[in-house]
Amino acid sequence: MMIDLDVTINGVHRHITTDPRLTLLEVLREQVLLTGTKEGCGVGECGTCVVLADGKPVTSCLILAGDADGVTIETVEGLATDGVLTEMQQAFVKTGAFQCGFCTPAMVLTATAIFRENDNPDIEDVKKALGGILCRCGAYPKILEAVIEVKGEGT
Amino acid sequence: MKRLREFEYYEPTSLEEASRMLAEAEPDARVLAGGTDLVVDMKTGRMRPSTVVNLKRIPDLTGIEDADGGTRIGALTKVDVVEVSPLVVERHPALAQAASILASPPVRALATIGGNVGRASPASDLGPALIVSDAVATIHGVDGPRDELVEDLYTGPGATSLARSDIITALTLPARRPGFGSAHVKLGKRGSGTDIALAGASASLVIGDGGEIIDCRIALASLGPIPFRAVGSESVLRSEILTEALLEAAAEAAAGDAKPIGDMRASSAYRTRLARVLTLRALHGAVESAGAGVAA
Numbered sequence: 001m002m003i004d005l006d007v008t009i010n011g012v013h014r015h016i017t018t019d020p021r022l023t024l025l026e027v028l029r030e031q032v033l034l035t036g037t038k039e040g041c042g043v044g045e046c047g048t049c050v051v052l053a054d055g056k057p058v059t060s061c062l063i064l065a066g067d068a069d070g071v072t073i074e075t076v077e078g079l080a081t082d083g084v085l086t087e088m089q090q091a092f093v094k095t096g097a098f099q100c101g102f103c104t105p106a107m108v109l110t111a112t113a114i115f116r117e118n119d120n121p122d123i124e125d126v127k128k129a130l131g132g133i134l135c136r137c138g139a140y141p142k143i144l145e146a147v148i149e150v151k152g153e154g155t
Numbered sequence: 156m157k158r159l160r161e162f163e164y165y166e167p168t169s170l171e172e173a174s175r176m177l178a179e180a181e182p183d184a185r186v187l188a189g190g191t192d193l194v195v196d197m198k199t200g201r202m203r204p205s206t207v208v209n210l211k212r213i214p215d216l217t218g219i220e221d222a223d224g225g226t227r228i229g230a231l232t233k234v235d236v237v238e239v240s241p242l243v244v245e246r247h248p249a250l251a252q253a254a255s256i257l258a259s260p261p262v263r264a265l266a267t268i269g270g271n272v273g274r275a276s277p278a279s280d281l282g283p284a285l286i287v288s289d290a291v292a293t294i295h296g297v298d299g300p301r302d303e304l305v306e307d308l309y310t311g312p313g314a315t316s317l318a319r320s321d322i323i324t325a326l327t328l329p330a331r332r333p334g335f336g337s338a339h340v341k342l343g344k345r346g347s348g349t350d351i352a353l354a355g356a357s358a359s360l361v362i363g364d365g366g367e368i369i370d371c372r373i374a375l376a377s378l379g380p381i382p383f384r385a386v387g388s389e390s391v392l393r394s395e396i397l398t399e400a401l402l403e404a405a406a407e408a409a410a411g412d413a414k415p416i417g418d419m420r421a422s423s424a425y426r427t428r429l430a431r432v433l434t435l436r437a438l439h440g441a442v443e444s445a446g447a448g449v450a451a
Contacts, residue, residue, distance in 0.1 A: 001164060020164035020207075023194070043195045045350075050261050056235075057261040062194045064187065066166060066209055110261070132259025 005069045009034070010078030024063040025049045028075060036076040036105050040134070047133030050106035051075050057110045057129070076105035079112065088112050091146040099137035106133045111147050120151060159197050163206040170295040170322060173208055178297060178320040180206040186322060187211075188231055188270030191262050216269075216324060219243065224330030230269025230323045234281070235260065237268055247328050248444045249337035249357045249437075253284035256341055258350070269323040272305055275315045275381065282309070282382030283357035283374035284339045285326060293325040300324070306374075309381035334362040334369065336447065338440025340433050341376070352377045353421045354429035356409070358437035362447045366397045373405070373437070378413040378430050385412035388434060399449050402438045409434035 005016045009032060018027055028034045028051070040048030042061050049061040052074040079086045085093070088111050098104045107130060114121050114129050126147050135143065163180070167173040177184055184206035185193055196202040210216060216231040219240045226242050237243055238254035257263055257271070257280040271281045272292060285305040292305050297320050305326065308315045317323070341355035355376035361369040371392045373385040388409035395401050415426035442449055 001161075003164065021159040021161060026158075043198055044191055044258070044262050047259060047261055053264075056264045058264045059191075059261045062191050062262070062265055064164075064190055064194060064207070064209070066164060067187075067190065067211060129260050132261045 003066055003069075005065060007068055007070070008072040010074055018065045020064060020066050022065045023061050024051070024053075024065060024068045024073070025060040027065050027068065028060065028073070034075050034077050038102050038105060040102070045134075046103075047110075048103050048106050050109055050133060052109055052113055055113060055116065057106075057113050057132075059132075074109065076109060079108065086112065088115065088146070088150055091149040092143070095142050095145040095149055096139075097142040097146040098135075098139050103133055103135045103137075103139075107135070107143055111143075111150075114147075115150060121147075123148070123151075159194075160203055162204055164209070165206070166209045166212045168212045168214075170213055170324065173210060173213060173322055174295060174297055174320040176206070176208050177322075180208070182319060184208060184319070186273065188273070189233065189265045189267040190270075191258065191266040192270065192274045192276070210322065222327055225328050227325050227327045228268055229325055230272075231267045232269075233264060234258075234266045234268060234271070235263040238263065246331045247284075247288050247337065249284040249287055249339040249359060249441075250281065250290075250328065252440075253280040253339040253341075253355075253357065256280060256339075256343075268326055272308065272326065273315060273317065273323055275309050275311075275313050277312050277380055277382065278352045278355070278377040279382050280339070280341060280352060280355060280376065283355055283376045284337075285328070286374035286382060286384060287337055287339075287357040287359035287372035288328045289372070291327045291329075292323050293327065294321050295324050296321045302327075306384060309383070312380050332361050332370075334360075334364075334445055334447070336360050336362070336441040336443065336445025338437050338444055340436045340440065342429055342433060351420070354378050354413075354415070354426050354433055356430070356433035356437040358434065358441040360392075360397075360438070360441045360445055360447075362397060362442070362445045366447065368392045368395055368397055373409060373412075373434060375409065375413060375430060375434070378415045378426055380414075383412075385409045385430075385434065387412045397442065397447065397449055402435060402442075402449065405438060406431045406435035 040046035185204040187209040217229040244251045337359035339357040341352040391405040410431040413430035417423035
């Protein structure tokens with residue numbers, strides 16, 4: 001049994017024929033070959049597989065392919081334009097907001113989504129929004145530093 | 156993670172079609188709403204449905220609207236939408252609070268209120284909040300729609316009184332009465348919600364002008380096989396005058412109502428203590444939400 005999906009991934013409209021048993025995470029990594037999105041626990045606990053679906057961070061490991069139909073998806077590969085990193089990505093680099101980098105795509109995407117809604121977010125709200133993503137290296141202070149870097153000084 | 160096992164996959168476009176598919180499929184068929192429990196259960200092998208019926212193409216299952224001063228919430232409404240809905244926040248604080256601590260933000264963006272009820276987890280965050288709000292589930296079955304108290308749906312861990320072909324279409328919470336207040340609290344491992352409740356408690360109170368408790372509900376989660384009313388605790392409160400000592404007595408009684416198991420997350424004795432502590436916190440929250448004060 002196969003199903004057809006119409007999805008927009010990183011600004012590109014795609015028609016994808018896939019197996020309904022696959023998750024969005026598997027479709028992205030194995031069919032579209034966008035391997036920036038990582039699989040951690042596979043059961044929605046760690047948040048490593050977060051992508052933006054219609055602008056919202058979601059755990060792509062829990063989305064069956066059929067639920068991705070008609071959705072606009074952004075992955076970490078869609079952030080930079082012509083090889084130029086976004087302000088948030090540059091802030092992560094500048095503050096060293098990662099060690100192994102496995103949670104970084106989810107962290108950067110979630111932080112990016114926060115700033116699209118509010119360019120001066122409360123740090124407690126940022127912590128709550130990022131709270132769904134585990135960083136096993138414990139880079140949380142640096143990740144918050146990157147967010148504060150983007151937020152700007154004196155705020 | 157290994158691939159899911161093969162299943163028949165359907166996206167019906169009407170409730171009638173969905174109910175028929177469920178009635179005709181093998182008994183292990185499952186309804187897919189947000190998927191945050193079902194997909195996990197399928198990945199871990201706890202459930203191996205031969206058929207999955209996705210409700211996403213059925214119209215009118217999403218949205219929050221006024222219903223005679225109460226609030227009707229479509230079953231497929233996402234938990235993160237419930238969490239910030241002005242109608243829910245103003246009228247049904249316990250539900251808004253429970254929604255705000257259910258799992259993590261990227262899971263709340265997928266999980267649905269109807270799915271949470273249908274899943275019937277003993278550790279449900281929304282369950283106790285819906286119970287103390289006197290929430291009614293509208294259910295579409297082969298014989299048409301019917302209404303049932305959410306409280307009456309739960310029959311066991313992961314089990315409900317719903318028939319195979321039944322589909323929850325909406326949850327309706329009645330209008331807020333004068334003097335009403337409600338609150339939900341839980342204790343998890345990771346601070347601000349994010350993970351499963353070691354124990355949870357919701358309380359609602361209707362407090363009269365003289366401080367008398369006209370009506371009350373207390374409901375507990377992870378403290379028994381289902382989300383359930385702590386009737387012993389409620390009977391301590393009902394018709395009495397609100398005092399701190401009364402709230403403490405009610406919290407103590409809630410520990411007697413609790414029948415928790417011990418597991419890898421918490422021992423039975425610890426959970427019983429939590430029943431008292433969390434019930435007291437929920438009651439204080441409900442008093443505050445009612446805008447009332449507590450006599451010493």
